[in-house]
Amino acid sequence: MQHTGYIMTDNMGTIYLWIVLAPLIGSIIAGLFGKTVGRSGAHWVTIIGVGISCILSLIAYKHIMFDGGEIYNATVYTWLVSGELRLEAGFLVDKLSVTMMVVVTFVSWMIHIYTIGYMHDDPGYQRFFSYMSLFTFSMLMLVMSNNFLQLFFGWEAVGLVSYLLIGFWYKRESAIFASLKAFLVNRVGDFGFLLGVAAVFMCFNTLDYSEVFRQAPGLAETTVTIFNGHEWSLMTVICICLFIGAMGKSAQFPLHVWLPDSMEGPTPISALIHAATMVTAGIFMVARMSPLYELSETALNFVLIIGAITAFFMGLLGLVQNDIKRVVAYSTLSQLGYMTVALGASAYAAAIFHLVTHAFFKALLFLAAGSVIIAMHHEQDMRKMGGLYKYMPITWFTCLIGALALIGFPGFSGFFSKDAIIEAVHASTLPAAGVAYYAVLTGVFITALYSFRLFFMTFHGKERMDRHTWEHLHETPAVVTVPLVVLAIPSLMIGAWFIGPMLFEGYFGDAIVVASQHGVLAGMGQNYHGVVSFTLHAFQQPPVYLAFAGIVVAWFLYIKFPALPEKFANIFKPVHQFLLWKYGLDDLNQFVFAGGTRNIGRLLWQIGDVKIIDGVLVDGSALAVRWFSGVVRQVQTGYLYHYAFSMIIGLLLLLAIFVHKLI
């Protein structure tokens, strides 16, 4: 493997610094001086900040991708050096991170603009823009990091902003509940992640990526003992711990429960954080750590299985939801499952490719859903919509593009990335790949079914809204529709553009490492002869027909015979109920984990806290300290001879202790 020299190029260093700082400055101004700058000031300053960041990211992209610029790996700020532990911030800008930077800043920029329309009447306008820019900053810190500590910082920071934004409407009980749930579930994941980072530091004595990756092959055979008598491969432990973090952040089964509830937040947030960027942090992290994951087949199998479960079962849940945003949310879960499956099959490039295409078309779908919600006066139930295509042509058309991209309709961006994943899993030789292949294959049909269910229920069929809403139906303003159109273009095109270079032509360079025995994409690359032949080849494979079948079934059920779904639901009542019950995971968490913890907590509170800790330790010790303090201060009598006496006593005591010892 050839190593590119890590040479610092100074003016690029400045550009990278400003990519990160511009949104932060915008966020600070909008957040702390929101009253001074006013509503329009807040949106201008943040949009300009993120805009600068986006344009500079594009410059960086051109520099690295086309001008053959040096990979940048340098520390920009050292907080503390303590022995082996270096706490510092630094950037690693290579082909992987620069791709993420462009996606993050571009989507974020579009959503900033869209927000002007969506949040138009909200009293927390400035706060919202401040959070969004802060999120952009945190996400950039995460993807540009060159060490585990900063990765963790970014990881927690995006989690924090996500929590703040889910609970943005903090007067709504359901929003508070959802934000708390997201926070707690993510804590479980973050705990695993932190253990992984700690394990890395313990075994490698450094937190720097390049150093860790350099040492990793030498430690591939190392084993550690966690419980007595059980030897674990070190790499497996590290990779699974880190992946548990990814399961929290990227909402993989069974830590996915927070994502559907996060739809309580405003729609721009659902698009930015809970579809396009933050939830893909886990995917990005695993791809970034590919040199470690390649050393542990156990971990790869684990990743494959978790991904397959998420892709299949979460898609099924999307079929029974009636809230427009929740359908899209379950679809996000399912697509994240696809990406995870690709990671498990060592097709990291395919995972990132799907991440990129998904970022565009899922942001588009969310914003389209948001546009519908605005037009419907914040009604989100699809059963009260229908026939909207007449009133909202732009939203209808862009949503159609998004839906076609999502289901993998030939030619659209999602088609290329999803087909690549399915092919890669098919080619993988890992034991878990067989099951995963059938999961993602059937997933295609389910995806098409729920996507077009949403599309038909919303835009076609009978108009089911009430009269008042109907009278006010009209297309949303330009700040809403322009981002839709701008996002529709990459949703349409980006797949065909990038499939060749990204998957088969070494696009990521040294940023992603694949062991030769896992080289599924390399194998596919030998049969790749351009976009057209890839598309034609797809027609000999089941996925395309499964997608068509999904559309047809959706049309049959929701346009042709709209009464059928209810009959089916009655016939398969237990199944339907089971899906509505979301496999019981919410209740399990609610009663067993949350309830159990609360009960244990209450028990400990009543006995441990109120009686022992509060009664004796806290109040008791505070009282004791205060009492003691009051008594001891009496020693300070104010009399000079007492003071002198105390000095003499002190002297004598020291003499007695130390001189007496020698006698």
Next chain:
Amino acid sequence: MNWSTDIMLALPEVILLASACALLVIDTFSKDSGRNITYGLAQLILIVAASVAIYLYTGETSYAFGKTFVSDPMSTMLKVVVCIISLIVFLYSHEYLKKHEWMQGEYFVLGLFAVLGMMVMISAYSLLTVYLGLELLSLSLYAMVAMRKESQAASEAAMKYFVLGSMASGMLLYGISILYGVTGTLELNQLSHMLAVQTEQNILLVFGLVFIIVGIAFKLGAVPFHMWIPDVYQGAPTAVTLFISSAPKIAAFAMAIRLLVDGMQPLLIDWQQMLVILAILSMAAGNIIAISQTNLKRMLAYSTIAHVGFLLLGILSGTEAGYAAAMFYVITYALMSAGAFGVIILLSRKGFESDNLNDIKGLSDKSPWFAFIMLILMFSMTGVPPFLGFWAKWFVLKEIVDMGYVWLAALAVVFAIIGAYYYLRIVKLMYFDKAENMTAIKASRQMRLALSINGLALLVIGLMPGFLMTLCLAALIK
């Protein structure tokens, strides 16, 4: 012996001595009732002394005056820090003297003599030079405490300070004489050699050591030799308390390093154990008694005692990194203490000292900015990251844990948590209580600016503590 090189090595002290004497005369004949000339010249003298010390820095260790005086990286570093801290102190004090219409030029002249004493202590390389510097410093401080003749509290404080200080000096001198009797030398390096060749434990040596420890402990204010601190801090005018609480602690630290490390390293095992006792007692008594104080100056006095306990932890670790951590701690402490008394001076006005806890209530309504500065100071004293005080505690604790004193570190953390109570109470009073009166703060622009920089420095240096730590390590690692 070449006198001119000797003089060159001691040039900062020589300049300080000559110009302080000249300033005394100038002040006597000055007709300026505001004493601006005296103040300005005093500041100038400090700047010149510090600049000369930096200019003469070579990074090598050289001796002068028959090896009674040393110039090494530590001495340069500490002298510069003492000058900077005194500069800040003089600025705040000038504000205080103006506000209270009690303009006396002697304050600055005595202050300069005290700085001279500190510098001599810092550069001392003989037991007698240490004593000389200590006496010069102490006598200046006694006079400064007593300067406000009409104040009964100040006179009482000065009297107590003087009597107790004399006792401590006597004990130190007694310890020195015993050491001299046993080893026959006053020079620190030679003393260390003589102690190293002692094959069996000599009772007399430990006997002498105890007296020397008492002398150091008194100057630092470690329990049970701390009794003077609360009374003097409260009784003295705030400007004087400010001075006593900051720069002299750095000199006392230097004295401890000179005597214990340069002179008596072979007795490490003995003085280590003594310092353990003093450190625990100081942290315990300081933090616990501070809780029941209602006077802010007195509370800060006990807080000083608690900080001294932490400082001793760094010294008793017995390693160069530990001494560097202690130096880091004492510099941090001096900055925090100057800032805290600076806030009291800022809030005071004629006839109103503003030194009760109640006086700080509702500060955030009166002046959000200075409430924020005080918040930084209090968080830093508590040891909340990322403020400088956190790093000071962290480095010290890290060193003693590395030396195997885990139990001591745990105990120190417990006392630090108890201490958090009274620091955070200040924050609570400032932000959550209503002010008793809303008289606006009156202060000059340079006072506001200096205090803001003082407070923000704790945040900024806290964000990059590596710089200061590198300096401390460079000063101590040979």
